[in-house]
Amino acid sequence: MLKEVLLGLLTGAVALTVGILLGHFAINKGTSEPEWVQDASQDVDEGIIKKLLEELDNIQIQENLRELTKVPHMATTPGDEATVEFMLKRWRDPETGLDNAWREDYNVYLSFPNKANPNKVTVVDPSDKVLFTVREREKAYYPEQDDPEVVQPYAAYSPAGNAKGKLVYANQGKMSDYALLNATVDLRGTIAITRYGGEGRSGKAINAEKYGVVGVLVYTDPNDINDGISDESKTYPHSWYLPPSGVERGSYNIDFGDLLTPYLAAKEDTYRIPKEKIRGIPPIPTQPIGFEDAYALICELDGTDAPAAWQGGFNCTYKFGGPGFKSTSHFNSSDVQLNIYNSEEIKPSANVMGIIRGSVEPDRYVIYGNHRDSWVHGAIDPSSGTAVMLEITRVLGTMVKEGKWRPRRSIIFGSWGAEEFGLIGSAEYTEEYFSKLSERTVAYINVDISVFANATLRASGSPSTQGVLFTASKQVGAPGTTVSVYDNWIKYYNRSSPNYGLIPNVGFLTGAGSDYAPFIHYLGITSMDISYYYDRSQTKARIYPAYHTAYDTFDYASKYIDPGFTSHQAVARTAGNVLVRLADSLLLPLNCSDYAESLEQYLDEAVKAFEAKLINIGISMDSLKNAVQLFRKSATKLDAVIRDSNLAKETPLKARRINDQLMLLDRAFLDPLAFPEKYAFRHVIWASKSSGVPTFPGLADAVEKAEGTGLKADWEQAHKHLSIVTQAIAGAAHTLDDVI
Amino acid sequence: MLKEVLLGLLTGAVALTVGILLGHFAINKGTSEPEWVQDASQDVDEGIIKKLLEELDNIQIQENLRELTKVPHMATTPGDEATVEFMLKRWRDPETGLDNAWREDYNVYLSFPNKANPNKVTVVDPSDKVLFTVREREKAYYPEQDDPEVVQPYAAYSPAGNAKGKLVYANQGKMSDYALLNATVDLRGTIAITRYGGEGRSGKAINAEKYGVVGVLVYTDPNDINDGISDESKTYPHSWYLPPSGVERGSYNIDFGDLLTPYLAAKEDTYRIPKEKIRGIPPIPTQPIGFEDAYALICELDGTDAPAAWQGGFNCTYKFGGPGFKSTSHFNSSDVQLNIYNSEEIKPSANVMGIIRGSVEPDRYVIYGNHRDSWVHGAIDPSSGTAVMLEITRVLGTMVKEGKWRPRRSIIFGSWGAEEFGLIGSAEYTEEYFSKLSERTVAYINVDISVFANATLRASGSPSTQGVLFTASKQVGAPGTTVSVYDNWIKYYNRSSPNYGLIPNVGFLTGAGSDYAPFIHYLGITSMDISYYYDRSQTKARIYPAYHTAYDTFDYASKYIDPGFTSHQAVARTAGNVLVRLADSLLLPLNCSDYAESLEQYLDEAVKAFEAKLINIGISMDSLKNAVQLFRKSATKLDAVIRDSNLAKETPLKARRINDQLMLLDRAFLDPLAFPEKYAFRHVIWASKSSGVPTFPGLADAVEKAEGTGLKADWEQAHKHLSIVTQAIAGAAHTLDDVI
Incomplete structure (x- = not known):
């Protein structure tokens, strides 16, 4: 009987175990985690970054440049058309290309001898x-x-x-x-x-x-x-x-x-x-x-x-x-x-566009662009940038085609036409797709002349991009040195930050020197411009000497600008790293407190230069000071929300919400009526100006004009610009504050 | 032995069953569904709608109106201040109030005798x-x-x-x-x-x-x-x-x-x-x-x-x-x-704001508003609307306070000041919070004069709101009839839709008659204006006769406009229903194909009225026709994406993506430079116009002006407006297209 009992118990025990196993593994729980939960919480993969940095190849860049500079390719000439075909061929390559590539033509007004x-x-x-x-x-x-x-x-x-x-x-x-x-x-x-x-x-x-x-x-x-x-x-x-x-x-x-x-x-x-x-x-x-x-x-x-x-x-x-x-x-x-x-002609000019579709948030875009047209052979301007872009698309495209990687957000590559005639291709693109781009673009990365000289990285951008530029440049070795691009950079261009101490100096995008202008100034899209640059103790040249001449050739570039193309490679690695972080990070690597620091810096300059004059005329700067304080407070608050969150575990709508706040921050500074006399300049912080004071452009220009004329109406314009920038900064602060 | 075997089998069977049950229910799977998955996929609850309709009470509205109209409450007078306090008291009530309520003052320029x-x-x-x-x-x-x-x-x-x-x-x-x-x-x-x-x-x-x-x-x-x-x-x-x-x-x-x-x-x-x-x-x-x-x-x-x-x-x-x-x-x-x-004075005028925080997407706003100031006692204008708003907030507030309900998205209630002097409170609000509201607002519902007369519903709005207005009005009974508000409405104001056949006619918001104007025209926020209205066969009065006089009193309203306050109740039920659907639906109830129909209607009118004249001067309307076709095609495509989706089962980022497309559709029609002579009119489809042709306002006014003067420069302006509206429609179509 004992045997039977034991057998029965054993049977029971085995059955229980089998049952437990069956119940746990074989029957799908109604509430088991949906597949997309994992995808939605995925953060940037450092392994992908590492692979990207390894794969980006200086010799490939050199060969890209050789191909791109075979013939002069001024906008709308046969040489330009050849580069259009070349870009399309590369971006449509079944093994190294992008998801999709196409051309978009505009009929633009050009002038020729x-x-x-x-x-x-x-x-x-x-x-x-x-x-x-x-x-x-x-x-x-x-x-x-x-x-x-x-x-x-x-x-x-x-x-x-x-x-x-x-x-x-x-x-x-x-x-x-x-x-x-x-x-x-x-x-x-x-x-x-x-x-x-x-x-x-x-x-x-x-x-x-x-x-x-x-x-x-x-x-x-x-x-x-x-x-x-x-x-x-x-x-x-x-x-x-x-x-x-x-x-x-x-x-x-x-x-x-x-x-x-x-x-x-x-x-x-x-x-x-x-x-x-x-x-x-x-x-x-x-x-x-x-x-x-x-x-x-x-x-x-x-x-x-x-x-x-x-x-x-x-x-x-x-x-x-x-x-x-x-x-x-x-x-x-x-x-x-x-x-x-000279005579003017309306001619079709092409942008070449290529995309990688995002897997989790396809409706968020990171745009990377450069113009394609040159004045003559344009080895440095712009082909050094295009050669880098093509190397980045080769490496990313290959990973996509091999099924090894797909970005969280969509990536758009733009090869702009007719930039030399006034940023035409990128400007027309932002006009045609104004709403779509305004709503969805996380950031724009511009790499035009990628190497002016081979001394150091130079980067300009919205203050919120400082962090990701630093992260990326710390992971790349500076050519000809034993240190990182970051450590090399800080030796050449630096500033003392109240928050971080001595750091490399990221410039502001206050002009319209390249295709970032329609993005930052017209659309208010957070933008960056990245290149390798001079050692200013070695040269005072306005720009590299062959600029816009018939001597800007592959020979010139490979002999005198970047022999071995290692500076090109460093730029490709830095910009490519920034690009992938923007595309893949769960939390966008855009820092709003760094924006606050820049606004405080501008405020200090404005107070120093203008407050006494304004008070003298009965205009107080207190509301501007309050707005900058409010911005700082709201940025600190949002940073605390981020710090206190575990975004990978919470609803993806939370990461999206915070990312939208960060993505749209630059948009909040737009005022389409602030500068009626400056075409497409709508960003009230970074618009161009004539004043030499490094501060809010509308205010600076208006105060200097009023000082010059002494007219009441001109002082009123200064007051108006003070109110415009105050409202813009306070309005931006509201977007960083609690969402409701 | 059989017995033992049977017993053993039974033991085994029981044990297996117990095991299966234990395995399935008692052991937590590592990958079980996070809590937020359910919340994120929650759709509008018809039970809540039903409860809302039941609770909205005509006598409560009547008593609200009695209280609101005790004394004259012209903007910034003591009577106005008393209504500020009254609104705050109601919205801060611990049992029937909102999550939070506050006042915001602006110093506004008014004129008094x-x-x-x-x-x-x-x-x-x-x-x-x-x-x-x-x-x-x-x-x-x-x-x-x-x-x-x-x-x-x-x-x-x-x-x-x-x-x-x-x-x-x-x-x-x-x-x-x-x-x-x-x-x-x-x-x-x-x-x-x-x-x-x-x-x-x-x-x-x-x-x-x-x-x-x-x-x-x-x-x-x-x-x-x-x-x-x-x-x-x-x-x-x-x-x-x-x-x-x-x-x-x-x-x-x-x-x-x-x-x-x-x-x-x-x-x-x-x-x-x-x-x-x-x-x-x-x-x-x-x-x-x-x-x-x-x-x-x-x-x-x-x-x-x-x-x-x-x-x-x-x-x-x-x-x-x-x-x-x-x-x-x-x-x-x-x-x-x-x-x-008369003399002018700058005086502080208050908006009273109240909010219910959204549970899933707090960073999406549905705004419901009305002005608070009147000329005299303002029983109909505006207190009939405020009485309705207070009843809606009482019912929703109570559900929130009782823990029975919280909307998916945030709801903002606005009681605007100084509307009678030119929509001042709402306009200043949209100026101060321009970026935040532009980025996040799903829709604005305006109920100013809620009852002009007690015959039928009247609604105006962006074409995309037609569906939700119909859904809501079908669920509400029309007072004094045995049919729904919808079925009653269609008898008074209807049109023949190419898609739906005979339907009630939802008007367009082409003017600036109430506080919807800054939302739809300045911010491009999808808006609605809802009221009960005349039987036009009974009266040709421009507006209800006591409008803006000392006779617009509680006595007048309760005796001659809406005895029993059942039309007020019907408006409360319809507008409240629309509000909750906008706040709670997983997929926003905004239909882009209905927008296409309105654009096609406008195009037909434009072609009929202007094409021959434009061709005569060498201007083709083909690009406008193509843009409208593209819009229709993109809307159809987005509708197919929606139809083929199971949003409750897919990543919440998909619903968010589609909802963003729907939410931002009206925004895509903004052009801040299209009408420099019309203050704050930026929506190129719905801006005010002088032409009587029911079509695109910039084009209609420009063509009519050019016809009048015959000047080449004026025909060029007509061409310019043709291009402006074409680009806006094509740009909007791009936002409805595949997101990448």
């Missing part, structure tokens, strides 16, 4: 005999410069026309330069020669016209670009410096985007303003020339010695006034004549 | 002897009208000043009226008497001034308000009609919001424009009067017979011209004199 009838700048004597002709092409050191597709140096959007007059040297062509000059010289009917720098390209001509100047020449002074070097034996191809015949081309306009379709995407049927209504372009014939020719003109000028600040790199004293050439010159009593044959 | 020195309108003979004086107060039928707090009838924002001149009758004071009159009468130096209707209040004076008119009187013609009845024995208190001495007060301004702080919330330190820069207010003294006095003046006028369209309800022929009184009149050769003593 006339190949059959090149622009001419000459010195003509009173009998109209030509004594001197400025070169029409840059000197060829390699066959590349002789490529018939190399566009003649010109000032895009300068009107066609003939101008003749006595030459005067007008320094940088600022209003103050002409004003000073005009105090002793009657500028009416003259031709002004100005050097690059200190004033926007078209500004030099717009200012000139106000004083009756009839034509403008612009050149690059050896002091500004070549650290004073002008001797041909010491310039490219012997060094990175600009050869004497090199000419910086450029777009001579102030507003960005297609000039005929303000705020509207330039489609076929889109309304176009009459050409006469275009603002911000030269009203008089304008032409850039090389310093070789500028030397031949400037050193022959008559007049008293120009002020010290006006002197440049030539071995003669720059003269003030005249007008015209000195009596001892072979140009004596001659005029300078401009014959400009 | 002078109690010590009332405005005067007199007829004076050439020796300045006063022959006739217009009454300064309305006749008292009850002590209410004698309350010293009843403000003298006046035209808010009319300037103070004295004007004297010959009287002319100018119909409705439209530009065309003055133009016609001016063709035979020299209007310079005259006083114009105009009737309400046909032109905005201040427009009557602004137009007049252009013709040299020096003062304006405005009265309510018995034909326009009383179905022709003017006999005192047939007007209130004998019927709902306006007594002969009744005067419609009103705010004489065009722009909404505080007039001194455009686009800025009117805080203490906010910049204020100089008073001279205020636009849209009367440039000349203006005063409203009753028809009793208007009769005494108009029927004495000289001139030929006025056109038929100018005739009104008096038993005399309205005359055209003069100017001045007829020679047989006792007023012969007399002038009319206006002595206006």
Whole structure:
């Protein structure tokens, strides 16, 4: 009986165990965790970051660049079209491409010289005999410069026309330069020669016209670009410096985007303003020339010695006034004549777009972009950036195609067209998809010229991006050093933060130098601009010397900018790391308290520079101070909410809510009516300004104007701008506060 | 042995069963469903809707109204302050109140008459002897009208000043009226008497001034308000009609919001424009009067017979011209004199805010609002709406306090101040919290005058709200009938929908008649305006006759507008139902395909009215047609995504994604630069317009202007507006399309 009992117990025990196992594992609980719970709580995978950094290859970047710079690829030329095809081929590659890629064309207003009838700048004597002709092409050191597709140096959007007059040297062509000059010289009917720098390209001509100047020449002074070097034996191809015949081309306009379709995407049927209504372009014939020719003109000028600040790199004293050439010159009593044959055309220009669809939040976008068009071969500008972008898409695309990775959020890559003519491709894109992009874009990363020089990282961006830029740059080794990009960076550009102590200095995006402008200024999308940059103790060059010339070639880039392409690689690793963190992190790596620090810094500057003046006129800055305090308080509160959360365990709607607050922070600073005179500048903190005080732009410009005029109406405008920025900051603070 | 075996088997079977049960229920699976999964997938609870409808009580509404209308409560008066306290008390009630309630004050620019020195309108003979004086107060039928707090009838924002001149009758004071009159009468130096209707209040004076008119009187013609009845024995208190001495007060301004702080919330330190820069207010003294006095003046006028369209309800022929009184009149050769003593003041005005925090998506807001200020006792305008709002908050608040319910999304209630002076409280609120509200608001429900009359529901709103308005109105019984509010509504106001056949007609929110304006036009927030309304076969009154007079009292409302308060209750039930559905539905009840239908309707009208004219001038409407087609296609696609989803089972981020698309749809139509001349109108589909064609406002106005002038520049503006609306519709379509 015992045996039976034991057997029965055993049977029972076995059955119980089997039952328990069956019950636990074989029967699906009605409330078992749905599959998506895991996905929704997934954070960035450091293994993926590591793999990305390993895979990003300098030689691949080099070969990308070689391919991209085979021929000149100015916007809408056959060379540009070839790069469109190249990008599409790469992004559609079944093994290394993206989920999808396509082109989007806009019909944009461009300006070109006339190949059959090149622009001419000459010195003509009173009998109209030509004594001197400025070169029409840059000197060829390699066959590349002789490529018939190399566009003649010109000032895009300068009107066609003939101008003749006595030459005067007008320094940088600022209003103050002409004003000073005009105090002793009657500028009416003259031709002004100005050097690059200190004033926007078209500004030099717009200012000139106000004083009756009839034509403008612009050149690059050896002091500004070549650290004073002008001797041909010491310039490219012997060094990175600009050869004497090199000419910086450029777009001579102030507003960005297609000039005929303000705020509207330039489609076929889109309304176009009459050409006469275009603002911000030269009203008089304008032409850039090389310093070789500028030397031949400037050193022959008559007049008293120009002020010290006006002197440049030539071995003669720059003269003030005249007008015209000195009596001892072979140009004596001659005029300078401009014959400009530029013409405008509406042409289709393509953006190339590529995407990786997000797995968890496909309706959140991280956008990474660069323009594709160049002036000539554009090895550095912009192909160094495109070469990096293509290497990032190769590595990410491969992981996606192999099924090893898919980002949490969607990633959009943009290869913009016609940037050189005024950020046109990116601007039209933001106009066409305004609402969609405004609602969903987490951040925009711009890598245009990826390597200016090989000394250090340089990054600018919304203050909230500082943290992710630091995280990423700490994980990448700085080429030619044993330290990280971060540790190298802090040696070159740093600042003392009240919160962090000494840290690398992330610049602010206050201008419109590249395609980040429509994103940060027009859409209020948190943006970054990333590159490798100069050691300023080694050079004072305005920019790398071959900029916008026929010498910006693969040869130049690989010999003098980044031999071995390791700085390109460092940029690819840093920007790629930032990109993946923005796309994959459960909590967006955007820090609102860092934004508070920048606002406090701006407030301090504003108080220092303007408070006494404002109080004097009866305007209090207290409400602005309160708004900045409120912002700090709200940011601290949101940071506490984040600290006290366990987002991976809580409802995904909580992470989404906080991420929306962080994502939309820059959007809260937009005011479409704040700067009616500045096209598409809507971000009241980072808009461009003329004031030199590093603070809120509307307030700074308005106070300085009011100080100048002393007019009541101008002081009222200062008060208005104080209220605008106060409301924007308080409004942004409200978005960081408790959501209800 | 069999027994043992059987016993053993039984033991085993029992043990197995126990084991299975233990295994299934007693051992917690590591991957069991987190608690929030259930919450996140919760849909609207029809039981809660049912309970809400049951609890909303007509007698409670009646008592709310009695309390709210005890004293006159014009903005910023002691009576207004008493209603602030009353709202706060109710919303802070521990048993029936909301989660939180508070007041927010703005310092707003208002205009009042002078109690010590009332405005005067007199007829004076050439020796300045006063022959006739217009009454300064309305006749008292009850002590209410004698309350010293009843403000003298006046035209808010009319300037103070004295004007004297010959009287002319100018119909409705439209530009065309003055133009016609001016063709035979020299209007310079005259006083114009105009009737309400046909032109905005201040427009009557602004137009007049252009013709040299020096003062304006405005009265309510018995034909326009009383179905022709003017006999005192047939007007209130004998019927709902306006007594002969009744005067419609009103705010004489065009722009909404505080007039001194455009686009800025009117805080203490906010910049204020100089008073001279205020636009849209009367440039000349203006005063409203009753028809009793208007009769005494108009029927004495000289001139030929006025056109038929100018005739009104008096038993005399309205005359055209003069100017001045007829020679047989006792007023012969007399002038009319206006002595206006209005003055402007900046005063603190309160919004009262109350909230219920959302449980799942607290960062999504459904806003429900109405203004609190009246002109006098304001029983109908606005207290009928406030009485309804308080009943809704009582019922919802009680459920919250009892722990029976909490909405998925947050609900914000707003009791706006100073609406009568130009939607000031709501406008300042949207300016101060612009970003937060833009990012998070699902919809705004406005119930101002909740009952104009007791015949039928009337609703206006974004097209996407049609479905939820129908769902709600089908669940509510129409008072005095055996059918639903929906079935009753369709009898009075209907249209034929290509998709649904005959349905009730939901109007469009194209004007700025109440506090929905800053939400829909400035912020692009999907909005609704809900009320009970007239049987148009019974009355042609412009509006309920006691509107803005001292007769708009509890007595009037309870006797002649809604005896028994059952229409109030029907509005409470319908609007409350809509509110809870918007707050609780897993999928937002906003339909994008219904929006497509409205755009198609507008397109048809535009093509019919304008295409031939545009083609004639070389402008194609094809891109607009394509944009509307694209919108339809994208809406159909999103509807298919919704249909193919099981949102309760999928990641909550999917419902959130789709809901964001629906929530932000109206936002996509905003263009802050489309209508620079129309303050805060940014919605390119619903902005106000002067054209009578029911279509896209910018296009319609621009084409009509161009037709009138024939100027090339005006046709270019028409093309521009065509491009603006095309881009807005295409841009909105992109937001409905695949998210990536």
